[in-house]
Amino acid sequence: MSVLVVGSVALDSVETPSGSVRDVLGGSAIYFAASASLYTEVNLVGVVGTDFPQEHTRFLTERGVDVMGLKVVDGQTFRWAGRYNELGAVETLQTHLNVFADFHPTLPPGYERSDMVFLGNIDPDLQGEVLRQVKGPKLVMMDTMDFWIRGKRESLYQTMGTVDVVTMNESEVRLLTGKHSIISAARGVLELGPKAVIIKRGEYGSIMLSEDGYFIAPAYPVAYVKDPTGAGDSFAGGILGYLDGTDDFSPQALRKAIVHGTIMASYTVSEFSIDGLRSLNKANIAQRYQEFKGITQFEDKESTQ
Amino acid sequence: MSVLVVGSVALDSVETPSGSVRDVLGGSAIYFAASASLYTEVNLVGVVGTDFPQEHTRFLTERGVDVMGLKVVDGQTFRWAGRYNELGAVETLQTHLNVFADFHPTLPPGYERSDMVFLGNIDPDLQGEVLRQVKGPKLVMMDTMDFWIRGKRESLYQTMGTVDVVTMNESEVRLLTGKHSIISAARGVLELGPKAVIIKRGEYGSIMLSEDGYFIAPAYPVAYVKDPTGAGDSFAGGILGYLDGTDDFSPQALRKAIVHGTIMASYTVSEFSIDGLRSLNKANIAQRYQEFKGITQFEDKESTQ
Numbered sequence: 152m153s154v155l156v157v158g159s160v161a162l163d164s165v166e167t168p169s170g171s172v173r174d175v176l177g178g179s180a181i182y183f184a185a186s187a188s189l190y191t192e193v194n195l196v197g198v199v200g201t202d203f204p205q206e207h208t209r210f211l212t213e214r215g216v217d218v219m220g221l222k223v224v225d226g227q228t229f230r231w232a233g234r235y236n237e238l239g240a241v242e243t244l245q246t247h248l249n250v251f252a253d254f255h256p257t258l259p260p261g262y263e264r265s266d267m268v269f270l271g272n273i274d275p276d277l278q279g280e281v282l283r284q285v286k287g288p289k290l291v292m293m294d295t296m297d298f299w300i301r302g303k304r305e306s307l308y309q310t311m312g313t314v315d316v317v318t319m320n321e322s323e324v325r326l327l328t329g330k331h332s333i334i335s336a337a338r339g340v341l342e343l344g345p346k347a348v349i350i351k352r353g354e355y356g357s358i359m360l361s362e363d364g365y366f367i368a369p370a371y372p373v374a375y376v377k378d379p380t381g382a383g384d385s386f387a388g389g390i391l392g393y394l395d396g397t398d399d400f401s402p403q404a405l406r407k408a409i410v411h412g413t414i415m416a417s418y419t420v421s422e423f424s425i426d427g428l429r430s431l432n433k434a435n436i437a438q439r440y441q442e443f444k445g446i447t448q449f450e451d452k453e454s455t456q
Numbered sequence: 457m458s459v460l461v462v463g464s465v466a467l468d469s470v471e472t473p474s475g476s477v478r479d480v481l482g483g484s485a486i487y488f489a490a491s492a493s494l495y496t497e498v499n500l501v502g503v504v505g506t507d508f509p510q511e512h513t514r515f516l517t518e519r520g521v522d523v524m525g526l527k528v529v530d531g532q533t534f535r536w537a538g539r540y541n542e543l544g545a546v547e548t549l550q551t552h553l554n555v556f557a558d559f560h561p562t563l564p565p566g567y568e569r570s571d572m573v574f575l576g577n578i579d580p581d582l583q584g585e586v587l588r589q590v591k592g593p594k595l596v597m598m599d600t601m602d603f604w605i606r607g608k609r610e611s612l613y614q615t616m617g618t619v620d621v622v623t624m625n626e627s628e629v630r631l632l633t634g635k636h637s638i639i640s641a642a643r644g645v646l647e648l649g650p651k652a653v654i655i656k657r658g659e660y661g662s663i664m665l666s667e668d669g670y671f672i673a674p675a676y677p678v679a680y681v682k683d684p685t686g687a688g689d690s691f692a693g694g695i696l697g698y699l700d701g702t703d704d705f706s707p708q709a710l711r712k713a714i715v716h717g718t719i720m721a722s723y724t725v726s727e728f729s730i731d732g733l734r735s736l737n738k739a740n741i742a743q744r745y746q747e748f749k750g751i752t753q754f755e756d757k758e759s760t761q
Contacts, residue, residue, distance in 0.1 A: 168636075237636040331473075331542040333659070334679040354638070355660040356674070365751045369661070369672035374639040406754035446670045447752060449711035 152395045153192040153217075153264075155288075156183045157256045157281050158271020158384070160197040160221065164232040164245075165423060169377040175424035176207045178229065179271030179294065182381030185425040186388025186415040187269075188214040189436065191395040194262045196220035196281070200228040200250045210429070219259040226250040239353060239379050258284045266398075267391045270314070271384065272296040275306040282313060290400060292316040292391060294383065300326050312344035318387055320351045333358065337365075349390075349409065351383050359409060363402035368409050371417035371443055378423045382416040385428060389415030414439045457700045458497040458522075458569075460593075461488045462561045462586050463576020463689070465502040465526065469537040469550075470728060474682040480729035481512045483534065484576030484599065487686030490730040491693025491720040492574075493519040494741065496700040499567045501525035501586070505533040505555045515734070524564040531555040544658060544684050563589045571703075572696045575619070576689065577601040580611040587618060595705060597621040597696060599688065605631050617649030623692055625656045638663065642670075654695075654714065656688050664714060668707035673714050676722035676748055683728045687721040690733060694720030719744045 163177030180197045187193050193216045201223060211218050229251035232244040256277055263286050270278040270293040278293055285291075291314040299307050300323060307327075311317055317340055321333055328339030333350060337360035340348040347361035354376070356369040389412035390405075397404060414436055418427040468482030485502045492498050498521045506528060516523050534556035537549040561582055568591050575583040575598040583598055590596075596619040604612050605628060612632075616622055622645055626638055633644030638655060642665040645653040652666035659681070661674040694717035695710075702709060719741055723732040 332679055332681065334677045338679070352660065355657065356672075358674070358677070365677050366754070367661075367674035367677065367751050368754070369663070369674060372639045372663070372670050372672065374637055374643075376637065403754070410754050444755065446672050449671070449673070449708070449715050450749065 152266050152398060153194055154187050154267045154269060154391050154395045155194045155196065155258070155262055155265035155281075155285065156180050156187070156269045156271065156388075157196040157278075158183065158269075158273060159229055159251060160199050160203070161229040161231050161251075162203075163380060163424065164230070165378055165380055166234040167378050168235070168237050169375070170423070172378075172423045174230070176210075177231065177380060177424060179381075179384040181207075182384035182419065182425060183269055183271065183388040184211060184216045185214070185428045186385035186419070187392030187395070188216050188388075189415075189428070189431055189433070190389070190392030190411070193217065193392075194220060194265050196256045196258060196262065198222045198224060198250050198254045200224065200226040203228045217262075220256075220262055222257075224250050233380070235379060239376065241379070256281050256284075266290075267395050268292070269387055269391050270294065270310075272299070275299055275303050275310040278310045279306070279313075282310070290315045290391070290394065292318060292387060294318050294387060295323065297323055297326055308343055311340075314345050316347045316349060317343075317345045318349045318351060318383070320353070320383065324348070324350050347405070351386065353379070353382070356413060357386070357409060359405070361402065361405070363405075366406045366409065368406075368413055369447065371413055371439065372446065373417050373420055376420045379420050380423075381425065382420050385419040385425075386412040386416040389413070410440060410443055411436070414443065457571050457703060458499055459492050459572045459574065459696050459700045460499045460501065460563070460567055460570035460586075460590065461485045461492065461574045461576065461693075462501040462583075463488060463574070463578060464534055464556060465504050465508070466534040466536050466556075467508075468685060468729065469535070470683055470685055471539040472683050473540070473542050474680070475728070477683075477728045479535070481515075482536065482685060482729060484686075484689040486512075487689035487724065487730060488574055488576065488693040488696075489516060489521045490519070490733045491690035491724070492697030492700070493521050493693075494720075494733070494736055494738075495694070495697030495716070498522065498697075499525060499570050501561045501563060501567065503527045503529060503555050503559045505529065505531040508533045522567075525562075525567055527562075529555050538685070540684060544681065546684070561586050561589075571595075572700050573597070574692055574696050575599065575615075577604070580604055580608050580615040583615045584611070584618075587615070595620045595696070595699065597623060597692060599623050599692060600628065602628055602631055613648055616645075619650050621652045621654060622648075622650045623654045623656060623688070625658070625688065629653070629655050652710070656691065658684070658687070661718060662691070662714060664710070666707065666710070668710075671711045671714065673711075673718055674752065676718055676744065677751065678722050678725055681725045684725050685728075686730065687725050690724040690730075691717035691721040694718070715745060715748055716741070719748065
């Protein structure tokens, strides 16, 4: 079993009310991999420049992430800088695509047999290129962003029509469907073809709509959010990582997977970069899973009511 | 068993993207009573002018609400007018307190023995006056609003220190505690004395913090919100109504009560005024309770995992 992730690998500079960091490990593929690798094997496809610190590649390999697909090319690694306000809203200060500008994902031999695929929020045409290279994956999930919704809508529709699960945040799903009600917007996404849509609501958790109906999960309560960067990608990593680890794709399994994604996101936002995910283990995750149950359940299993 | 509610009784004029209504039945005590009366007996304390339509009083009595405490005085009933935008944000267009300006809640004989008390978001000094009139209620819940947090903070602290449950919305709890994190803010409210705080998050549901820890419930998914007015008060009505009906005050019962409040709010926002609550029955509520379970549960009761 293995999960393929294709997305950005970046060096982020982030300011939040808790502090600031410079050129730390970031990018959608990284947050996804740091999360999913706690559950299963991850094949990573991305690109970095020659300036990409060795220690980051070492972290990935130590975590069991296959980095054969992480191409190193002449030039600088993708850099992003952003500032969050006290309510978690982000302002992008700088984006230097650098070597990421010419990124064309090519799967190394063996990757095409990955059981699950996560397409980070890259150009929908590139997402399509990846899908043409994989052979019969069991589940494909994709993310996207406002930039592609505005600029490459048709191409996005096409990719969405071929995947199993779409994940987006609230403002993106409103922009895509033109519907203000998130409930109606979720239905609008399903009309584009995917079997399920998972809408990310930040500190409010997530809402999934599928044939199975709605599943709504709150976020795990984190008193002190240090840095919201990567919450969505580590959420996705928890979902696919868990599913790949169990090889169960039932609606019930997808719900549990979302809870695992929720837990990964909660660890991610507690620290800068991927630091909240570095030293996690199965026992930590299992404990938070039980806590999450305690926070959300309202029927005593033992009671007959 | 009976629940006492003290709050505003109003004639509302509301504009939403779905339409508009003029001088319809509203006010915190009304939304609470329309909701709680589906579960238990309600004693209502409020004031209206001589212009208050008889049909509204008739509706209340038909619902089993005791209106001995609804004083009719010379003058006009409290009027509020507001406009909601597509995202549910409200702008108050007009507030005419009218007879409500001189409201001093006096409990008719018998009301002082009410088992549960809900103090709508009136002046905290008036909330205190009510509490001095009741004799050993089993549970007191209070609401408040930004106006009192800004203008009568000390008085508010005093009332809060004597009640069991405080309910507020997110912006109010931030204003009260000076904390941006809702999780930290919830802790801040408990430091003021109440046993539990329930923070209302609109379309995202609610979060309760008590000795028992957190309980986080999403909102029931309503595709088409016609009018958000009164959601919070009908939520409170569902909570106390359910608790009073079961006479169980365990943490588990409080969680179920919040789900009932959530269901009441979902019916309320589906129509203007209290119309979504008018023709409800126990079977409707029980069905939506089961649906809500289906939407939020992620562990199969039958499974052993």
